[in-house]
Amino acid sequence: MYCLRVVEVNRFERAEVVSLKFDRKLRGHPGQFVMLNVFGFEEIPISLSSPDTLMIKAAGETTRYLQKVKKGDLFGIRGPFGRPFSLPAREEKSYLVAGGIGIAPLNYLYARLKEMGRDVVVIHGVRSSDEILFDYPEIATNDGSYGFKGNAVQLFKRLLDTSEPFRVYACGPRPMLFSLYREIKRLGALERAEFSLERYMRCGIGLCGSCVKSGGLRVCVEGPVFRGDEISEGDFLV
Amino acid sequence: MYCLRVVEVNRFERAEVVSLKFDRKLRGHPGQFVMLNVFGFEEIPISLSSPDTLMIKAAGETTRYLQKVKKGDLFGIRGPFGRPFSLPAREEKSYLVAGGIGIAPLNYLYARLKEMGRDVVVIHGVRSSDEILFDYPEIATNDGSYGFKGNAVQLFKRLLDTSEPFRVYACGPRPMLFSLYREIKRLGALERAEFSLERYMRCGIGLCGSCVKSGGLRVCVEGPVFRGDEISEGDFLV
């Protein structure tokens, strides 16, 4: 474990999300996560949203506390850990499909793909316009308060052009991932899609077994990013 | 500790010296030593006589046993350890002054200096012609049975040309080193001379303290090679 200091805080209060920028870049890749030790609270897994930022949505005690973090605060870090997103071939168009805070790791992937000059569409689904975090053009709101009315998967289906080579990268709540998984499966494109999964994590380094999914795969090491064909439907149902 | 296998044995029976060649080169420099673990006997310090050979003179139980080693035998090695000889400047002439088995590390230094195209004189003093190990031109025998009659230091004094820049490298029995040290001191050239010293060694890595000489210097780490000005007369008298 080492310590990093927060140098910048960005609050998205209505979305109950905070973005923390640290004093040092982490040598990680899009899709990887760190174990963030919030002293006095818990140590929790959080994906990199850029080489030096983490975005955290309030979900419980620790993540709620994180909303109040101030510049200068210190955090313990282990990692980055896990398998990152693989990168698309030059000719492939990338569809990044995010639900809610699932935009965090995809935001990092987006930046990396843009640097590489790749063709990318980001689709971000949220409940209402309050929860929009970045001004990507393709926004879906459940309540129709902004952009497309519906969810991210519906918008994805509308935007996907199957006539050209494509890749899908997804992160979001389980039901959303499941419906996207089924859609991709229907298209017979599971090996062209990658899903960032979540499981309860203790060690983050492949020992304790608490994050194991079907096939004996460890979400903290063989994941959190899995190719569609490494996932079974049961993985969305636990 | 790791293990090396003997691939070649060279016996100098009359001198009670054996040269063992190993299956792998050690990443060491002339003047450094290894801790040689002779299984069933003791672990002892031995200087490198080339990147992959050790030359051992019978002195006690372990070194006597070593005279009988066969091809294929295995030995434990820790190291190489210690400070090697420093190399002369291009214009300096090197005098390598060895007594008896002290030729071992100087033989390695000789090879290195020759590779570099430096001007080198090797002076090897032995008791009688039986103990000559290499055919260097400048041999001194105490009994006059070969070459110069006298000891290595006497021969060195005769050969040294103080009109040109020089360096002295020495290894041998304590009385010889002491008389050479006094000669070099007389010449005011202590910082141009290096002496390889011996002390009883246990750890070889600077912890146990058994090899400490004056000034708190550890023969196993700051030595075994010391510049003349790092040595005091007392170091030869213990």
Next chain:
Amino acid sequence: MLEVEVAGMKLRNPVMLASGILGSKHSSLLRIAEFAGAVVSKSVGVERREGYRNPAVLNRKCCIVNAVGLASPGAEVFSGELREFSMKSKTPLVVSLFASRPDEFASLADYFPFASAFELNLSCPHAENAGMVLGVDEKLVKKCVQVIKDVTDKPVLAKLTPNVTDIVDIGRAAEEGGADAVVAVNTVKAMAVDIFSRKPVLSNIRGGMSGKALKGIALRCVWDLYEELEIPVIGCGGISSWKDALEFILAGASAVQVGSAFYYSYRAIEGIVRGLEEYLRLTGEKIKDLIGAAHENA
């Protein structure tokens, strides 16, 4: 070449998975069982147990320090998980049990009729009322083994803690109680403090150290137990290569268990098995003839 027989179990190779490492789900056990001589499941007690809050595991350069706190779903639920494993794999399954009193061990055995053997966790150094609290006391150790031997015919392994003045005394007590083998060792008590927050790193403050740093300690325990006990010794602690495994076997281990090495590679056990195999092919020996061989040369 690699076959051994330990505590009545015939193993195709002497490399077992250690308890608590990837041993909570049948899917990870299955994956490891492809190569392991046997697998040991995560320790389970009668009741469900939360375990400690995160941080519960810390990785350092030479070691892992953990205080997972015997997190477990309880015997009933876990027996369902392990049954699934036993139906799908032929690799022997050793079920690790923890308890706070000797008689609790007896009540646990019934849940796991499919177990190849039981391992008693008398050695977890951070659980409040289980593990090493029993395992430091010779009388309790003997009693624990006795009560479970009374209710089962399966082999019983006693897993020992190195956090005692003399592990041989404890090993002897297990032997007297009827243990079929001892496992040496569980983790050593340790901890870490973070100098920036100025707090202990683990939520439980104290944890158990495993990994490379444990190797020399565990090896000494195996050596001493081998000299004094009649029953076989299974080595555990810091084993991450075939050379480590061989070192333990030469010191007297009839088999070895591998845990923290999975931090470095999921193929930890596969690598060790392959390495031993290659070595024995070279020397033309059988692994069982090497057990304790270093004692003859000492």
Next chain:
Amino acid sequence: MLEVEVAGMKLRNPVMLASGILGSKHSSLLRIAEFAGAVVSKSVGVERREGYRNPAVLNRKCCIVNAVGLASPGAEVFSGELREFSMKSKTPLVVSLFASRPDEFASLADYFPFASAFELNLSCPHAENAGMVLGVDEKLVKKCVQVIKDVTDKPVLAKLTPNVTDIVDIGRAAEEGGADAVVAVNTVKAMAVDIFSRKPVLSNIRGGMSGKALKGIALRCVWDLYEELEIPVIGCGGISSWKDALEFILAGASAVQVGSAFYYSYRAIEGIVRGLEEYLRLTGEKIKDLIGAAHENA
């Protein structure tokens, strides 16, 4: 900023040299005393002692394993060597003593009138009839401290072994005997086997493990002793950087001792002192105010 007072000794900094490391000659002690807060000499007994044959020390990646066997020239000769040190240095000199019976400790004190304090080696894990053979027994520990306190007014430090079921019990015994501080810890019993020769590496078979691998174990001992004892605790084991030293101080160490780190650098202590100094300059604190600070946050 770095001054501490431990067991009645005023130290300009809390970083001491541990016993047995470069502590046999006045010349090496002098060199280290330039920066150290205090130096502890190599343990000495009444009689000359050969120590074990080589190999007596083994360096591994994360640790050192040694079985030097308390090699020593005996009290009379060694007192001459240490007197030389004491005449040339103002740095406090702690003389480490070993004995096979409590009363032997008393007879040793007289040889070293120039000592700033005595450290009782109740903890060497590989000597046949000294060190930890006494240090695992509460009654003997108490007795050892008592007899030497009876014959000297100098501070007495009891150096403890981690090779016990509960180090706090032993620490309490030392405190009851009148010890002015405890030193935690000496090496952990360990060993190594060479797989090619198939023999134990050390001539004595078993040795004591020090260095990085010991750190988390020693830290836990310091933490527990700090919670239960009134007398100060001096931390020792695996300290090689100022961060390590601070970790021990936060855990409750009033001072620290450094040994194996000299394998990495002769400037081990200098580096730690400089590092602590810089850190305190940044935070504006005094080291003595940080002793045990992590307990408040735990």
